[in-house]
Amino acid sequence: MLDDGFGDVLIRPFTACDMTRVLELVAQIRSQDDLMQSAHAQFSAELGRPHEGQVRLVATFKGTVVGTMGAGPGPWPSSQTLWADWLVVDADYRQRGIATLLYAQIEAHALRQGKAYLCLDIGNIDRERAAYLFHQRNGFQVVGQIPDYWGTSEHLHIMAKYLRAGA
Numbered sequence: 302m303l304d305d306g307f308g309d310v311l312i313r314p315f316t317a318c319d320m321t322r323v324l325e326l327v328a329q330i331r332s333q334d335d336l337m338q339s340a341h342a343q344f345s346a347e348l349g350r351p352h353e354g355q356v357r358l359v360a361t362f363k364g365t366v367v368g369t370m371g372a373g374p375g376p377w378p379s380s381q382t383l384w385a386d387w388l389v390v391d392a393d394y395r396q397r398g399i400a401t402l403l404y405a406q407i408e409a410h411a412l413r414q415g416k417a418y419l420c421l422d423i424g425n426i427d428r429e430r431a432a433y434l435f436h437q438r439n440g441f442q443v444v445g446q447i448p449d450y451w452g453t454s455e456h457l458h459i460m461a462k463y464l465r466a467g468a
């Protein structure tokens with residue numbers, strides 16, 4: 302739900318002009334790794350060679366980018382599945398429904414692509430409580446886990462949502 306004044310949040314496709322600001326948002330994800338470098342490489346590759354199933358969005362408030370996320374074929378491409386990635390809302394704008402707005406567009410995109418599932422690696426569910434609770438609230442379940450996959454206490458947790466329930 303949007304608080305007063307947040308009705309002006311707009312969702313639009315990511316462009317090259319958004320790169321610097323979106324990388325600032327990526328820097329808000331706590332990690333031992335240089336996420337900005339891997340995000341920059343991925344976003345640049347997407348801009349240079351768009352893939353039909355790929356989408357990357359930004360949320361803007363009064364012209365400023367305050368959130369982002371994307372989805373694409375992911376590590377194991379499947380006709381049934383898109384993988385969501387790089388979901389971040391600026392710390393000053395959280396719990397105002399912005400991630401919910403971004404996800405609504407991503408889910409609509411996935412359904413238009415004929416997909417049945419959205420998946421993501423949520424990382425460490427003990428540390429990233431907001432992300433875990435957000436996804437749980439939005440119908441995702443943990444379907445796989447590999448402890449220390451990314452490094453010590455950097456677990457891989459795959460969450461998945463079936464998109465066609467009730468369709």
Ligand SMILES: CC(C)(COP(=O)(O)OP(=O)(O)OC[C@H]1O[C@@H](n2cnc3c(N)ncnc32)[C@H](O)[C@@H]1OP(=O)(O)O)[C@@H](O)C(=O)NCCC(=O)NCCS
Binds near residue numbers: 435
């Ligand atoms: C996870 C994140 C994207 C959520 O963004 P957001 O815009 O604050 O989420 P929303 O406002 O749409 O939240 C919707 C619901 O999710 C749940 N939720 C969101 N943040 C929560 C928190 N900190 N604690 C508990 N529940 C939370 C609530 O149920 C919330 O509904 P409510 O506000 O009516 O209670 C944001 O906290 C974030 O950017 N975190 C850092 C980066 C990150 O961890 N990204 C995810 C990587 S997988």
